Amino acid sequence: MPEMPEVQGLVDFLAARATGLEITKATMASFSALKTYDPPIDALKGTTVTAARRHGKFVDLETDAGTHLVFHLAKAGWLRWYEQLPATVIRPGKTPIALRVGFDDGSGFDLTEAGTKKSLAVYVVRDPAEVPGVARLGPDPLDDTFTLEVFAGLLAGRRTQIKGVLRDQSIIAGVGNAYSDEILHAAKMSPYALAANLDDADVARLYDAMRTTLTDAVTQASGKPPADLKDAKRRGMAVHGRRGEACPVCGDEVRSVFFADNSLEYCPTCQTGGKLVADRRLSRLLK
Structure with missing residues (x-):
């Protein structure tokens, strides 16, 4: 998408x-x-x-x-x-x-x-x-008015997995399945972490990862004709769509969790303390 x-x-x-x-x-x-x-x-x-x-x-x-x-x-x-x-x-x-x-x-x-x-x-x-x-769109994460304080306010009290929060267009506009994977990998955060449980340092790290990841991706897309944009997106991904490949940060194997007609990708070492994410229906980490 x-x-x-x-x-x-x-x-x-x-x-x-x-x-x-x-x-x-x-x-x-x-x-x-x-x-x-x-x-x-x-x-x-x-x-x-x-x-x-x-x-x-x-x-x-x-x-x-x-x-x-x-x-x-x-x-x-x-x-x-x-x-x-x-x-x-x-x-x-x-x-x-x-x-x-x-x-x-x-x-x-x-x-x-x-x-x-x-x-x-x-x-x-x-x-x-x-x-x-x-x-019904939420704020644009690259808008100048989208500050750390605004982001923290959007997350406060949400007993929702952070992967879903990032993808919810009524909360934050423009981020989908692929870039939410990339943002969470850059932030070294589990996709199943609950938004309400993030401390100030977590929120700041996630905010910086989101702004940097999206800014870099927009820069890469700038000036390219439509025919080249899809390939540019794929080349820029660290974990999304790279199941079975080596994480570019730590070298661990990128893993997938499948749900409906989609999937998420993550690095166990970088994001979940080495643990594999459980089946989507359980939405918790394997012991």
Whole structure:
């Protein structure tokens, strides 16, 4: 799933490449992906892109008509950019393409989604706050106002595992499964530690790890075209997606815990005192 650094990379790319261009095409190929009806998708045609912004994991293209094209790529979605948009007709239900947007200089992009579970979401709104997922977002962890004190306040009293807290978009916006693994590894903290049990030193260490990990990842994503962002993300991971490999810090084997259709990765030596994390249903450490 694209998370804050990759989404910020997409936003930076779109801000540089699409700002000032007129939208000449906005075609849905997956009608289930369009979550709004007023304004209609056709209202984007003839408008000019004035800005690109990020709200958590949402991309927001603003136009001079006051309409916003907002989209969330979900787990398996991506943006494919073309300097020359293909002239082929997209057939609903026969393609991984959910939305095609074209500009007056011939360029454009497709929003695509792999797999059978379709979660990619597209919204055309007059205000990004009309998108439910945007309206309930917590603070952005790289915002200047997101201080250690703010972070500590968000954790205080939460009898919730810290892995879940980091992933909860209503608490902190933009962090998902991959970067929560990376942040916890950098902080040398178990994913099953309870937020309410962290002392001041733990909170400060986790805060620094989050800010550093995300800042470095955003820097790595900056300036890269969409086609290169996924590989850049994978190369930058220390533990996520690296089950069975050696931890780059201590050399121990990176382990996984599987749950639903996802997994978390961690280093026992760095994060759990050498203990292996138990089955997900137990949510406790093996004795």
